[in-house]
Amino acid sequence: MNLYKNLDIDKVLEILDEQVLQNTGRHLLESERLLIKGSWYGRDYKEMASDSGYNSDYLHRELAPQLWAMLSEVIGDGVPVKKISLKAALLKLVRKDYLGLEVSKLNNDCLVGNTRIYGELPKIESFYGREKDISELKNQINHLKRRCISITGVGGIGKTLLAAKLVEETLLDNLNMYETIAWIKINSSMDNLFSKLANAFNLEVNNESIEDKTLILSKYFQLHRSLLVIDGFEQLGQIDNFKKRLEYEKLFIQLAGEQHQSCTIITSQLPLEEVIYATKNLSIGSFRLEGLEERAAMRMLNEKGLWGNQCKELIKMHRGNPSELEEVADRIHRLFEGSVKKFFDYRTTVIGQLLQSMLNQQFGQPGLLSDVQRQIMIYLAESTLESSPPIQFSKIIDALKKRLGLEVSIAEAIRAIEILEQRSLVETYRKSTNQEVSYNLQPVIRKYILVDPFKLVHRKTSELQTGESQTSNFIQE
Numbered sequence: 277m278n279l280y281k282n283l284d285i286d287k288v289l290e291i292l293d294e295q296v297l298q299n300t301g302r303h304l305l306e307s308e309r310l311l312i313k314g315s316w317y318g319r320d321y322k323e324m325a326s327d328s329g330y331n332s333d334y335l336h337r338e339l340a341p342q343l344w345a346m347l348s349e350v351i352g353d354g355v356p357v358k359k360i361s362l363k364a365a366l367l368k369l370v371r372k373d374y375l376g377l378e379v380s381k382l383n384n385d386c387l388v389g390n391t392r393i394y395g396e397l398p399k400i401e402s403f404y405g406r407e408k409d410i411s412e413l414k415n416q417i418n419h420l421k422r423r424c425i426s427i428t429g430v431g432g433i434g435k436t437l438l439a440a441k442l443v444e445e446t447l448l449d450n451l452n453m454y455e456t457i458a459w460i461k462i463n464s465s466m467d468n469l470f471s472k473l474a475n476a477f478n479l480e481v482n483n484e485s486i487e488d489k490t491l492i493l494s495k496y497f498q499l500h501r502s503l504l505v506i507d508g509f510e511q512l513g514q515i516d517n518f519k520k521r522l523e524y525e526k527l528f529i530q531l532a533g534e535q536h537q538s539c540t541i542i543t544s545q546l547p548l549e550e551v552i553y554a555t556k557n558l559s560i561g562s563f564r565l566e567g568l569e570e571r572a573a574m575r576m577l578n579e580k581g582l583w584g585n586q587c588k589e590l591i592k593m594h595r596g597n598p599s600e601l602e603e604v605a606d607r608i609h610r611l612f613e614g615s616v617k618k619f620f621d622y623r624t625t626v627i628g629q630l631l632q633s634m635l636n637q638q639f640g641q642p643g644l645l646s647d648v649q650r651q652i653m654i655y656l657a658e659s660t661l662e663s664s665p666p667i668q669f670s671k672i673i674d675a676l677k678k679r680l681g682l683e684v685s686i687a688e689a690i691r692a693i694e695i696l697e698q699r700s701l702v703e704t705y706r707k708s709t710n711q712e713v714s715y716n717l718q719p720v721i722r723k724y725i726l727v728d729p730f731k732l733v734h735r736k737t738s739e740l741q742t743g744e745s746q747t748s749n750f751i752q753e
């Protein structure tokens with residue numbers, strides 16, 4: 277697919293005009309077309325003026341600033357459009373249009389440009405914000421040459437969608453960057469990652485040892501530049517099987533090796549280092565995903581028909597978690613006629629399904645939370661209110677010892693709380709580097725612990741049998 281075949285500025289103007297009409301209700305003016313064309317060809321304002329009979333000062337000082345402001349809104353995607361950056365913005369726009377590309381429309385195994393796309397990419401129906409996250413990830417891939425990057429964060433925070441968006445943008449940026457882009461979704465801890473990889477890359481493997489299989493894949497990555505996404509890796513991380521962990525470790529040692537141009541993106545609720553102990557020495561980039569920034573979350577709520585100042589409170593309460601906000605917006609429509617104010621009058625905290633199932637897993641699955649970690653979470657939930665300040669580390673230690681009679685060493689407590697932090701289960705506050713660190717819970721997690729809907733929270737680790745079956749029939753609300 278040659279993207280720029282037959283691409284000329286008139287075609288670009290046609291596409292742009294359509295966008296401007298959709299967004300502002302009017303067409304591009306003749307004078308605006310002149311400025312856009314001139315900028316496309318790199319002309320300065322004087323040249324444009326002499327070609328057209330317009331006054332150069334008028335074009336430069338009056339028309340241009342208004343036009344760039346309008347185009348920033350219409351095609352900027354959060355980045356201001358100026359004369360110098362106009363062409364890049366227009367190319368991005370037409371690329372999208374020419375390609376007609378939406379990740380979700382791709383087949384299971386198809387060609388886009390010269391890139392073979394394998395696997396079922398998730399649908400992107402709407403996507404807000406995350407400009408910084410995407411550019412940081414691109415930077416890690418393209419400039420820092422990370423061969424393996426993990427995107428971690430709580431359930432529903434947007435890891436999968438972000439990875440899908442990254443794939444889409446990568447294709448839009450360059451259709452020929454990768455030979456293959458493979459999307460592998462892990463559905464259960466029983467999934468066989470190695471056979472999924474073999475299918476994705478058409479590797480000829482039979483009864484080879486895991487070492488040999490990883491070598492074959494590594495060789496493939498050297499010869500064929502590939503982008504691999506492993507989505508939902510936490511499922512595999514939950515296995516308490518030393519041999520399996522070693523296999524993954526070997527795999528990641530190969531994937532993160534420097535000698536190839538391919539890249540692996542892993543989305544996981546659990547930080548990778550909890551699953552693969554060797555990661556510290558490997559060049560694996562880790563990227564912890566937080567909620568949407570307020571502006572993007574606000575756009576999302578507005579689009580869902582929620583308005584008013586209290587939307588900000590809603591966003592804060594859910595830490596910008598998009599899936600939480602989606603569910604709460606739904607509920608506000610169903611129960612409170614779309615009034616955020618009424619929702620707050622009744623003061624209720626809604627837990628979304630994705631975050632809830634993550635918490636079910638954390639509290640219900642043996643081996644995920646230690647007793648100390650569990651007690652830290654319970655203590656924080658019982659000792660704080662939504663508006664109370666975070667609790668200092670030393671106070672948490674005292675409480676563990678006094679209140680709970682737990683014998684914990686400082687080192688043990690530090691490690692326990694670090695893991696909670698990496699899993700985004702607790703929030704950390706440190707005003708300055710020499711101040712003692714304090715901890716808190718986000719409101720939804722506090723509510724889950726206090727309500728304990730499945731009676732998973734207060735169990736001792738030794739009492740837990742199997743995680744999933746206990747939690748399958750929860751009725752929300």
Ligand SMILES: Nc1ncnc2c1ncn2[C@@H]1O[C@H](COP(=O)(O)OP(=O)(O)O)[C@@H](O)[C@H]1O
Pocket residue numbers: 402403404405406429430431432433434435436437438543568576598599600602630
């Ligand atoms: N940037 C975003 N813009 C709009 N909606 C989003 C965004 N990120 C996530 N969502 C919504 O939240 C849902 C959960 O996101 P997902 O990526 O599946 O979370 P995770 O993989 O972290 O559990 C998505 O299906 C989508 O509806």
Ligand SMILES: [Mg+2]
Pocket residue numbers: 435436437507508543
């Ligand atoms: Mg996901």
